Structure formats: structure tokens, C-alpha cells
Amino acid sequence: MSWNELERLVEEAEADGVIRRALRHCRSRAELILASRRLGYRITRVELQRAWMLHCREEGLPGVESGSSQPRALGKVGQPDPPGASLVPLPGAVGG
DSSP states (O other): OHHHHHHHHHHHHHHOHHHHHHHHTOOSHHHHHHHHHHTTOOOOHHHHHHHHHHHHHHHTOSOBOTTOSSBTTOOOTTSOOOTTOOOOOOTTOOOO
16 A cells, blocks of 8 residues: 555655655655655655645645645646745655
8 A cells, every 4th residue: 555655655764864865865756756666665646645735734734725635736747846846745754
């Protein structure tokens, strides 16, 4: 299940500097998914979007437009992110 994989990725990245460094170099969600898969995690774009929406709701952030299930800052996998878009914070991730 990819949601479990995403949670496992977050937990292991918080504990392992090598994984953290590999993911820190990602500049788009597509790169983040690809790097995660290369590290052996089976995460999907859908689960990453779900995690972003959950994070926005929990933090009270304006990342999800009213009446829409699509996060504003998320582009499609394989397409460049819009200028100024930041990477999606992983659930439970600590800043830094």
C-alpha cells in the first residue's frame, strides 16, 4: 500500500541522513517520487497529493482551494512545477 510506504519513507528519512540528503536534492514532486522509488519506496503521485492536502488541513494552510480536492501548488508528474512552487512536505516531516 503506497500510503504505508509514504509513512515509512518519512520515518526512515527522519532517522537516516543518507535518505534525507537523497530527497533534499529533489526539485519537483516528480523527482521526489522518482528518487523515492529508486530508494525502494513505492509511493504514488496520488498519495503525495493526499498527504499534502492532509498537511494543509492540519496546519490550517491555504494549500487546497475551496471546493476543490486539488492542491494549488501541485503540478502533474512529468511536468515542471510552476515557478516559485515548493516541494510537498511529507506527513510528519520536521523542518530543516
